[in-house]
Amino acid sequence: MKRVAGRALAYLVLILLGVVGIAPFLYLLVLSGKRRIEILSQVPPTLSFDWRTISKTYGEVLYSQGMLAFTTNSVIVVGLATGIALIIGTPAAYAFSRLPFRGKANLANTILSMRFMPPIAVAIPLFLMMKWIGLRDSYPGLILPYVAFSLPAVVWIMIGFFDEVPREIDDAALVDGCTHGGVLWRVMLPLVRPGLVTAALFSAIFIWNEFLVALYVIDSRGLQTISLGAATLVSAQRPIDWNIAAAVGVVTVVPMLIFSLLVQRYIVRGLTSGAVR
Amino acid sequence: MTAAIQLAVGRRETVVRQDRAGTALWFLLGPCLAYLAAFAIYPLLYSLRLSFTDLTAADGTGRWVGLQNYRDLIVDPLFWNAAMNSAIMVFGAVAIQVVLGTALAMFFNLRLHGSAIVRGILVLPMLITPIVVGVMWRALLNPDWGLINWAIGALGFDPPNWLGSIRMAMKTLILVDVWQWTPFVFIIVFARLQALPQDVMEAAQIDGAGAISTFRHITLPLLMPAIAFAAVFRAVDAFRSFDLIYGLSYGGPARSTTTLSFFSFQNGFEFQNYGYAAAVAYMMLVILMVGTTLLLRHVQLRSAHAQ
Numbered sequence: 001m002k003r004v005a006g007r008a009l010a011y012l013v014l015i016l017l018g019v020v021g022i023a024p025f026l027y028l029l030v031l032s033g034k035r036r037i038e039i040l041s042q043v044p045p046t047l048s049f050d051w052r053t054i055s056k057t058y059g060e061v062l063y064s065q066g067m068l069a070f071t072t073n074s075v076i077v078v079g080l081a082t083g084i085a086l087i088i089g090t091p092a093a094y095a096f097s098r099l100p101f102r103g104k105a106n107l108a109n110t111i112l113s114m115r116f117m118p119p120i121a122v123a124i125p126l127f128l129m130m131k132w133i134g135l136r137d138s139y140p141g142l143i144l145p146y147v148a149f150s151l152p153a154v155v156w157i158m159i160g161f162f163d164e165v166p167r168e169i170d171d172a173a174l175v176d177g178c179t180h181g182g183v184l185w186r187v188m189l190p191l192v193r194p195g196l197v198t199a200a201l202f203s204a205i206f207i208w209n210e211f212l213v214a215l216y217v218i219d220s221r222g223l224q225t226i227s228l229g230a231a232t233l234v235s236a237q238r239p240i241d242w243n244i245a246a247a248v249g250v251v252t253v254v255p256m257l258i259f260s261l262l263v264q265r266y267i268v269r270g271l272t273s274g275a276v277r
Numbered sequence: 278m279t280a281a282i283q284l285a286v287g288r289r290e291t292v293v294r295q296d297r298a299g300t301a302l303w304f305l306l307g308p309c310l311a312y313l314a315a316f317a318i319y320p321l322l323y324s325l326r327l328s329f330t331d332l333t334a335a336d337g338t339g340r341w342v343g344l345q346n347y348r349d350l351i352v353d354p355l356f357w358n359a360a361m362n363s364a365i366m367v368f369g370a371v372a373i374q375v376v377l378g379t380a381l382a383m384f385f386n387l388r389l390h391g392s393a394i395v396r397g398i399l400v401l402p403m404l405i406t407p408i409v410v411g412v413m414w415r416a417l418l419n420p421d422w423g424l425i426n427w428a429i430g431a432l433g434f435d436p437p438n439w440l441g442s443i444r445m446a447m448k449t450l451i452l453v454d455v456w457q458w459t460p461f462v463f464i465i466v467f468a469r470l471q472a473l474p475q476d477v478m479e480a481a482q483i484d485g486a487g488a489i490s491t492f493r494h495i496t497l498p499l500l501m502p503a504i505a506f507a508a509v510f511r512a513v514d515a516f517r518s519f520d521l522i523y524g525l526s527y528g529g530p531a532r533s534t535t536t537l538s539f540f541s542f543q544n545g546f547e548f549q550n551y552g553y554a555a556a557v558a559y560m561m562l563v564i565l566m567v568g569t570t571l572l573l574r575h576v577q578l579r580s581a582h583a584q
Contacts (some may be wrong), residue, residue: 014389017381020456021398024413027424031416043422092309099302111309114317116565118517120541121558124551125323126316148316151309180301209406211520215546227406231523234412242416249409260404267400271461272468 025253031246032057039242061247069222070229071255073139074208077225081143082203085150086196093158094184098170108159115152119212127216137219145213150203157202157270161195162188198266201259208256226252321562327555334549346556356557358532359540365447366536367515370454375508377455378462379500382470383492385463396467399460407457411524414453415440443533446526450534453525454515462507469503470496509572516565537561 031039033049062068095101096108126145127136135141169191170183178186189196211227218224224232230252234245260267328346332339350356381399385392402410417425418439426436439449473496481491519538522528528535528543535543537557545554 010384010387010389013384014392014395018395018398021395021401021460023424024417024456025401027417028409028413040422043427044424088308088312091305095302095305099305101302107310111313113569114313116513116517116569117317117321118519118538118558118561118565120517120519120538120545121324121555121562122317122320124545124554124558125320125327128551129320129323144316148313151313151317155309181304184305205404209408209520211406211408212542227408227520230406230412231408231520234408234524235527245412246416249412252409253405256404256406257401260401264397267404268464268468271400271403271464 028246028249031242032250034243036241036243057243057247058251061244061251065229065233065244065248066221066224067226067229067233067248067251070224070226071251073223074226075255077139077142077146078204078207080139081146081150081207082200084143084147085154085203086200088147089151089154089199090158090189090192090196091181091184093155094162094180094188096155096159097162098167099180108155111152112156113152115156119149119210123212123216126213130217136217137223139223141217142214142225145217146207146210149210149213150206153202153206154199157199158192158195161192161198165191194266194269197263198270201263201266202270204259205256226255324555324558327551328559330552332551334551339552342552346553347560349553350556350560355532355535355540356560359535359537359557360560362447362532362534363516363536363538366451366454366518367512369447369451370458370515371508371511373451373455374459374462374511375504377459378507379466379497379504381459381463382466382500383496385467386470396464399463402457403461407518407520408524410453410457411521411526414449414456414525418449440526441530443531446530446533450522450526454518454521457521458511458514461511462504465507466500466503469500473499505572509569512572513565513569516561516568537564 030045030047033054034042034045035050035053039045092111096104122145130136130141130144135144165188170187173183173187174180209227211225211231214225214228215231218228230248233248234240327339329341329343330339331342331345385396417423420426420436420438420441426439429436437445440446477495477499478491481495486494516536517538518536519542522534522536522539523542526534528539538561541554541557541561544550544557
């Protein structure tokens with residue numbers, strides 16, 4: 001009897017944990033489907049929705065407020081920056097994992113410690129640099145800094161995945177006359193594909209969520225990224241229309257949530273290598 | 278004779294391979310190092326130089342003022358207020374997250390049905406935009422119509438003024454950070470827990486050790502490397518945290534949630550006092566370097582990864 005009660009209690013706690021985790025998302029989703037006046041008067045909000053209200057709110061958020069354009073901007077910036085970071089970072093991680101050279105441990109630690117750098121410490125200099133090279137208020141003005149932000153995590157994650165591949169495999173290829181570049185390209189890359197996905201996932205999440213550098217670099221509304229757009233629409237400084245704010249929140253997080261669900265099994269692996277943010 | 282030839286051939290091969298490795302090294306490592314030098318190291322040095330100038334957005338020249346910004350900083354009560362808030366946030370959030378995260382890991386080790394689904398849910402808060410987390414919680418905690426205040430009221434209690442009072446706002450910020458990031462500690466400790474040899478625990482139980490003393494004397498010490506690893510990451514990230522504050526409280530009310538990150542941001546972006554903002558950011562970097570050097574003496578960063 002005592003065992004059954006304990007079991008029941010454990011399941012109750014489990015359900016409660018699930019609710020605490022998901023309720024804030026659902027609440028935001030529900031609010032985004034209500035009219036402004038309903039949010040103030042219906043406490044707690046009911047689960048009855050009016051399709052016209054939903055389409056009106058989301059229509060305004062996506063088109064008049066520009067969230068659709070911001071999403072496009074973010075997809076472009078995230079895609080290019082993540083791609084470049086992988087292209088530059090993966091060979092470096094391979095070198096750290098396989099080649100012997102002097103000062104390797106120190107160099108690796110220096111790169112990894114860059115992951116701890118507060119963005120606030122480099123936002124102004126990056127902004128001044130971009131202004132100076134004439135890339136302020138442009139996609140490259142965002143992509144160049146974002147690659148630098150992603151690189152340490154990419155290198156970090158990929159070293160872990162390369163280390164797991166047995167050395168005999170590339171030794172055999174090297175003896176057969178393959179160059180290191182050839183080994184990396186033809187032999188190793190297919191073996192570390194899960195690592196590439198993990199690195200890409202965390203790089204993408206980080207860039208999707210970044211807004212401090214974007215705040216400095218981007219001036220035109222048309223070039224705003226999604227988190228910058230969301231931040232200006234729902235800033236804590238001024239009163240907001242909560243139905244609009246909730247819809248902005250939903251539009252901002254849904255693409256990343258869908259992307260993460262698609263590659264779900266890589267998340268835990270990435271987290272345990274300390275890659276997030 | 279044959280042995281000598283073999284030796285010679287062998288030596289030549291090593292030389293060739295080392296040579297090949299030498300050029301390969303430049304091609305593999307060069308781009309990454311050059312890139313980081315240009316877009317990470319250079320901005321950091323640039324920032325250091327800025328902190329010795331009085332550069333503002335309005336006056337683009339920026340005179341060299343030596344240590345003036347740092348001298349101002351030391352006597353600026355607002356700087357010390359921000360430093361204090363950062364300390365409270367880092368220690369408060371990390372302490373709670375470490376305890377709750379470890380407890381969660383032990384709880385999920387019961388392997389209840391459906392726990393994989395709940396674990397999947399608990400990962401989500403870490404992935405979403407901090408700005409949106411802020412908005413989400415502003416809605417949940419809204420004094421007039423927020424769901425949480427309604428629930429507290431329905432239970433017959435008086436809800437606190439979460440984000441409106443100076444005494445409460447920092448606690449609320451920590452609460453939200455705990456909601457978002459406790460799962461990080463949980464995932465890392467749980468991964469370690471699953472990798473532990475089960476027979477040690479079983480042996481202890483056969484020897485008559487109770488559940489609590491098994492946890493204290495056997496499980497917890499074995500989990501310590503993972504807990505420390507998670508705590509270091511959380512401490513650094515809580516210290517750098519900026520977007521969440523921007524979205525949740527904007528440093529207020531009355532600067533009660535203005536941390537060093539936010540203080541630097543305000544000086545740089547709102548008051549456009551780049552020199553002073555850079556000096557604040559550099560103080561953060563110094564604290565970070567000293568802090569992580571001390572911490573990393575005790576924590577092997579790759580340990581949690583090597584499972």
